[in-house]
Amino acid sequence: MTAAETTAQPTDAQPADGTAPAPALALPTIALLGAGAMGRAILSGLLAPTVEVDGPIRVTNRSAARAAELDGTPGVTASATDGDPEANRRAVAGARVVLVAVKPSMVVDLLDEIADALEPGAVVVSVAAGVTVATFEEHLPSSVSVVRSMPNTPAVVGRAVTGISAGTRSSDDDLALVRRLFETVGTVVEVPESQLDALSTISGSGPAYVYLLIESLTEAAVQKGFTDAQAAELVNGTFAGAAELLVASGKTPTELRIQVTSPKGTTERAVAVLQEAGLPELFGRATDAALARARELAAG
Incomplete structure (x- = not known):
């Protein structure tokens, strides 16, 4: 086989017909509320070439300067709540998955703000340390399910270990969807919520x-x-x-x-x-x- 023939052989990344490879993972519409360090680490996984998200990821943040840092990022629409009070509600409208990645002290006010803008059947994922599923479910409509998560900072390099716990209203399909989402930044361990705080002391800290x-x-x-x-x-x-x-x-x-x-x-x-x-x-x-x-x- 000549060098030219070797070069012409199809690879795993390039199908024989010359078309672009299919994404390894498809995810539904996603809203990410909070673009701090952890929120951005998760976003980096969702923007990987092997992941295809249905529509742009809607990202919100309080600071206009922080939102502006994401301007022009393919696959992302970013807005700041400081200049747009409706940014969070607009981001979650029609989203199948809503990631809540704000500071724990801000969670309850945010849930009250977006509760009636969420789509029935949406999965709200907590990325807020110490905030229980019960707190989320208390402030959200019964048509919405909740999954609690605890990722760690190696998510930035795709080596996170993320713990996830089902809420009382989440289905097996909901949990599987959240697992697939966090697998974009590393490995995932499913545990009962009663173990999630303990998990945070090991992999989180x-x-x-x-x-x-x-x-x-x-x-x-x-x-x-x-x-x-x-x-x-x-x-x-x-x-x-x-x-x-x-x-x-x-x-x-x-x-x-x-x-x-x-x-x-x-x-x-x-x-x-x-x-x-x-x-x-x-x-x-x-x-x-x-x-x-x-x-x-x-x-x-």
Whole structure:
């Protein structure tokens, strides 16, 4: 086979007839209320080439400047509530899925604002930490279903772990639709709502725990004479490589740790210090504290 013949062969991305590949995922009309960090991370997944959304995604935000940042983005119409009091109601009219990604303190007022503008059969998805399904359902008509979600910040790079929980009015189809939506930014775990706050203390807050460990190990490297740039390269590369190996190997963290920890070696001595400091118990206390705070938020 010649080079020219090789080039002419169809690929997975290019059908034999030369037409554009079909999207891997089709989603219905979507409104995204709130264009903060998490809202934009979800939006980036929805705008991936493999995703086809029915009509432009209607995005609203309080700030005109923030809405203007999305001007000209293909597949998006953005508006600001500061200059257009009807922006939220117009965004949700006719939308099959409505993502509520505003700050928790703003949720109830927003739900009251959009309640009678929602289409019967719409699925309202909470992306607001600590706000319960009961709160959403109390402020929305019975013709609308609710699904609560807890994504995390790696959604920005398509590596989120998102927890989702069904509401009392949501169907299996509703939950499957929300699962497909969040799979555009990573993996999805379905749990009862009673477990969602606990999930938030693991995957939701988890990136912060990892960054704190990276900060601490980087500082240790600097103290041992490495420059800031060298320390960052050593530590960031080590964390990234270790995480990738964990995924690729199919082994447990314990198995991989034992592989690195030679008997009577340097790593064994270091790990012993961390274990003597009660690291597992410390993570237990930290996640308990996060869970207590989540319950405080849920209680208002």
